[in-house]
Amino acid sequence: MKILYAIWICIICYIAPVQAQSTKPNIIVILVDDMGYKDLGFMDGRFYRTPHLDSLAQESRIYQQAYAAASNCAPSRASLLTGLLPNRHGIYTVGSSERGKTVDRKIIPIKNNNTLDASFPTIATLLGKKGYSTAAVGKWHLSDSPKQHGFSYSFGGDHSGHNKHFSPYKNTAIPDGDEGEYLTDRITKEGINYIRQQKENPFFLYLSYYAVHTPLEAPDSLKNHYKGMVGTGEKDYPTYAAMIESLDNNIGKLVSELQHLGLSENTLLWFCSDNGGINTISPQTPLRSGKGSYFEGGIRIPFFVHWPNHIQPRRDTTTLVSHLDLFPTLKQLLNDKSQMRMDGTSLLNNLLDDEDVHERLLFWHFPIYLEAYNESKDDGRDPTFRTRPGSAIRYKNWKLHHYYEDDAYLLYDLSQDIGERQNKASEYPTILEKMKTLLNEKILETKAYIPNKLNPNYTH
Template sequence: MKHLFLHVLTGGVVVCSPLYAQNRQPNIVFIMADDLGWNDLGMTGSDYYETPHIDRLASEGAFFDNAYAAANSAPSRACLMTGFYTPRHGVYTVSPSARGDKSKRKLIPIENKEEVRTDFVTLGEALHQQGYVCAHIGKWHLGSDLDGSKTGPLSQGFDYNIAGDRAGSPYSYFYPYCEKGKCHLGLDKGTEGEYLTDRLTDEAIKFVSLQKEKPFFLYMAHHAVHTPLKAPQALIDKYQKKAKGAHHTNPAYAAMVENLDWNVGRLCHALDSLGLSENTLFVFYSDNGGSEPVTDNFSLRGGKGMPYEGGIKVPLILKYPGKIKPGTVVDDLVTGVDFYPTLLTLAGGIPATGLDGENIFNQSYSETSKQRALYWHFPAYLEGYQGMGGAFRATPHSIIRLGDWKLIYYYEDQSMELFCLKEDPMEKNNQAVSQPEKAKELYDKLSRWLKETQADIPTQLNPDYGGRK
């Protein structure tokens, strides 16, 4: 990896002035990329994709070397909005939970929820209570305001919602964003042929330019770089002419990555031009790892939807001028449930007790902070990538990461995989047998967490498994 920044070995973000020195609440801009992999940035090693604006953002703030999505896709967003891991809100996957060949599913999976229940106080609601004007732009994927369910952004604390509905991906990336007469996103007015990532950024710039009286929270949830692989033709042509990388070779995907990067740069420039950057926390994050086979998570094992690092490790950048020292790299373990308490505390609020996340701006800088455990729980099935073999990307499992160690527990056969990520980042050497004490330590801690969160565990045998009737 091509990090050239100051390395921080312990404890959260290095600050270069007292964190709460100013009286004004910070504006918050949170960009959520969709399916952007750990290696999909120039700074993390891509030899084909070009991301100069995101790379610059990292050089101006902090890059988190051990950042994770708390889940995959929709549940990752539910974890962000609630501050809770998946067992507490029940959004485990993109419905249904029984995906793939039913004759190969040994267990009956736990039923999935598609929406964040309205009894949760979402991050949008919590910031709204602190006086923030809250806008959601892009992919919501957790319900809708349009079908009577009242689970979309406007019912969950946001003052504005542009293009946010149940959709997991657009029918098309080009206006009118339709395919074979099917349309969604609610973007009724536009210019023929306009590109979705450009349009959403236009809307974001309009929003921030109007915010003068109150602090704002902009949740900019791009659909890019999720399929369908569509990008402006001029960019695709550029990458078709460019020499292929050793690992990354897809011109359409490369074009989508560059366009996303350009739009991140546009939004940063708009904040600078409006004089808002100095009092704005800017967050760049991805909802899960890179999706194979459209990209290659070459330094990590697996991809989107898998329990391995390629599926859950993601890029995370925080920029906060005057508060975060430029060029910082943070080694601490962080995950998606941490944003809720972090952002609410920065806004002057007091997070409710019982949240699963931690305030990553308020750590002790002690060695014990490195021993924090992260957890995942996925009691469902996810079919394999088409054309890549294997019935499933994921079967029911739970994960714990503690320090350098990671344990995956599989419910179908009660087996375990144990990896020392410091020595084995590609997760090739399963040490569950050779390190039984470490495996037991992590399994016991994982079991206690599952009990504490009242996690639903799949135990019922599937009568259709193996062709049985």
């Protein structure tokens, strides 16, 4: 009898880890490019057709106060994947930090890194160690290949930040399809093929679309849906709307495939944009400004998390969340105890048990310049730049901007002024001083470099 009992215990010990491994959730992160806060129906957008995303979002935790880690592509992507602020990895922008005319820049900005250092662990690095297959499909923008950063499979991943949306793509990382093939369709197809190949194993798919980044290009069949319609912005509305509809259709295909393969209930899916929308293409009214700015329109993003039978559908209107939170959330989910620097906060208890994320503080540091898209319509602090060197924090309902050229402070109460039009710095000196203290503490804590050298070519 004792022998049978011992054998039974051995069998249990053998089966338990196998069962634990088989129940690891698959993880999909869907990242869209330059999609604004109000470009989707579930975010109360009125101009674009997004029925598949709206339906998926209604089964998800929707965060209505979600933020990008940075206001443009490369730094926000690096931060999402590493869980680190831009001033940790040194990617602040795309290309040079000396953007705009030399004569307009009062100070010399901090030098920008154009490549993510391979020494920084990514989400893929962690998940690979936990037995996941890892794939990056679509836009990468951080180095020559995702394979240098923990991904075992890559399609379309290189340094490029934008691409033609129709084949031939003229991109060595994206083999051409039939002439006229649409890139959003192709990226979805490659993502689905990967899921089919890995359906028996836990997988991590980082599905990163080039849509809706410029150039604005879309199939005529979809553009015809919007003929004669008037939207927002100054660009080609039917084309932009069709790009969003195509993206929505393709995510619908992906979700249908997960359901067909029986993977939907064991798949944790994140959806978000890399930064705010371009203000001249799709203004995010009542939010101010857009991509490249640290006003709300540049950093507020659509964001939801979907995991059937684990996450109760809910529209969360108060919790502050960030790109930085994905990595620590997944780290806690997998019960990983390794020591790793993280600037985000795990959302796991909030997602699973509705626990509050108490007194969250968000911090942005942007010691660089970004030139204007459109001087009359960018709706920034001044018409010359979308961003001048500075820092910002959000704490509770308050948001503080600090600009280094003129030592200016802008203080906004977002509960009353989400459009950031009424600077309350002189009206609330006590709150201003508290916010300045919090900002300086974050600068010291993260060892953020402050640009302070004057530009000898400045002429104003």
